[in-house]
Amino acid sequence: MTQTPLSYKDAGVDIVAGDALVERIKPLAKKTMREGVLAGIGGFGALFEVPKRYKEPVLVSGTDGVGTKLKLAFEWNMHDTVGIDLVAMSVNDVLVQGAEPLFFLDYFACGKLDVDTAVAVVGGIAKGCELSGCALIGGETAEMPGMYPSGEYDLAGFAVGAVEKSKILTGQNVKAGDVVLGLASSGVHSNGFSLVRKCIERAGANTPATLDGKPFKQALMAPTRLYVLNVLAALTAHPNTQEALGIKALAHITGGGLLENIPRVLPFGLAAHLQKGSWPQTELFAWLQKTAGIDDNEMNRTFNNGIGMVVVIDAAGAEACAATLRGLGETVYTIGLIAPQGDGAQVVVA
Secondary structure (H helix, E strand, O other): OOOOOOOOOOOOOOHHHHHHHHHHHHHHHOOOOOOOOOEOOOOOEEEEEOOOOOEEEEEEEEEEOOOOOOHHHHHHOOOOOOOHHHHHHHHHHOOOOOOEEEEEEEEEEEEOOHHHHHHHHHHHHHHHHHHHEEEEEEEEEEEEEOOOOOOOOOEEEEEEEEEEEHHHOOOOOOOOEEEEEEEOOOOOOOHHHHHHHHHHHHHHHOOOOEEOOOOHHHHHOOOOOOOOOHHHHHHHHHOOOOOOOOOEEEEEEOOOOOHHHHHOOOOEEEEOOOOOOOOOOOOOHHHHHHHOOHHHHHHHHHHOOOOEEEEEOOOOHHHHHHHHHHHOOOOOOEEEEEEEEOOOOOEEEE
């Protein structure tokens, strides 16, 4: 008995759809091209040459995903901004060490490829790269039947940046008396969404129509703010040298919130004392706190709570640095000071 031939498409993998996706991605990636790109999308490996303006370049890498925020993207059919989240989570991390993001690669995995959805996602990735000055030079689309439920996918991203060896931000010269500046977030960003989804479930039909002037769903799905270009400009304007005591440390406020991320850039024996009320609580975070029924400490440990990036700077340059960042479009708050830790926590909000 002759068996019917089986094709890859019969097994659930559509090569034609994959090829169509690549062709639609190419013009999106082309918009992100920058100095250093030697060969991008299409080859087995992407080629990038570190710009010659670097004298002693040190490469800085980062990787991340979008987490359970994707569950809301599936449920609400909102796929056009999670790609920006993907880029932001990695390039903001690379930025913390003073590095300029150079290039980005993405990994998109699904059970069955929907080309329109994938294009929307990758369009967001390309937009995030464009707004960060880094090139989208490669990636992988994996169609794996049976691995993911219909209509769902997962994302991972990988960023590589460069910084002059002499300009790496380590936080080691942070001292008592330095000022802590907070740059406003655009919302929840990409952390804490397991709790966000529980809050939505608990609220049921009683979710607010708007939060902070945006429709409810748009407020929650607002993409992670990209701090790269503005903070790089501030680092140039306020360098940390013996002659000019400028920016000493940066902290990207992601999972673990303010309480767990700021200590990552503080020397042993020092603490950040943040002044409660020195930045406003948005309607979004007020709604999450009320709905979840959690205290301020849990809010500051779970969410960015309105501060997406922290800048630690010498007190003498703090006001000028804040003015520079405001002039570039950031909302900046003076939120605290560095002090000896003593027997307390490394971050105190009081």
